[in-house]
Amino acid sequence: MLQPILYSFRRCPYAMRARLAIADAGQSVLLREVVLRSKPAEMLEVSPKGTVPVMVMPDGVVIEQSFEIMEWAYEESLDETSLALVARNDGPFKQALDRYKYADRYPEFSQQHYREQGEEFLAELEGLLSPNLSGADMGFVDYAIVPFVRQFAGVDEDWFASAPYPRVRDWLTRFVNSELFETVMGKYPQWLAGDREPIFP
Ligand SMILES: N[C@@H](CCC(=O)N[C@@H](CS)C(=O)NCC(=O)O)C(=O)O
CATH class of the missing domain: 1.20.1050.10 (Glutathione S-transferase Yfyf (Class Pi); Chain A, domain 2)
Structure with missing residues (x-):
């Protein structure tokens, strides 16, 4: 099964909320750990604004806001x-x-x-x-x-x-x-082009 790709940064509170929702809702993604001072070209190509988190769906749709990633994960919004x-x-x-x-x-x-x-x-x-x-x-x-x-x-x-x-x-x-x-604060090495992504969570 194809999974979305999540560009994430461990300590970023926006990326944390995205990972929390993904893990809490029972979703799973391929995680690309980003170092903010050397963002991968692959991420900037799909999301030039240059902030994490960014999620790329298997069909190429890009979700660029942490809250929208939460909505995707929970398959609902808030009141x-x-x-x-x-x-x-x-x-x-x-x-x-x-x-x-x-x-x-x-x-x-x-x-x-x-x-x-x-x-x-x-x-x-x-x-x-x-x-x-x-x-x-x-x-x-x-x-x-x-x-x-x-x-x-x-x-x-x-x-x-x-x-x-x-x-x-x-x-x-x-x-x-x-x-x-504990799950969402797991440590992953920086993703470099060509690396096989770990599955999160
Ligand atoms: N509105 C964005 C904000 C995301 C954001 O500001 N992330 C910070 C890290 S916590 C970032 O990527 N900053 C870019 C940088 O520091 O280069 C969201 O909700 O996803």
């Missing part, structure tokens, strides 16, 4: 409320995350200022988690968002450990201790 939450993750929260993580590159404001901007989203999640965004089990909306929250938490672990978001903390802890997390 309006969840879509709006993901949009706040990908928009203001991701922007605050980048500035909080690399505050030295954004000297207009302090790192704490950027953290407080991100906390607006953490506070929203805190009010929504019970114990997951999807309810009893983690699902599409959880996996769309949790890789970004993991990065945010990792900027200052001591701060996060005592921040007033116990449900977010519990959610993230369960996620990083899950088998699915």
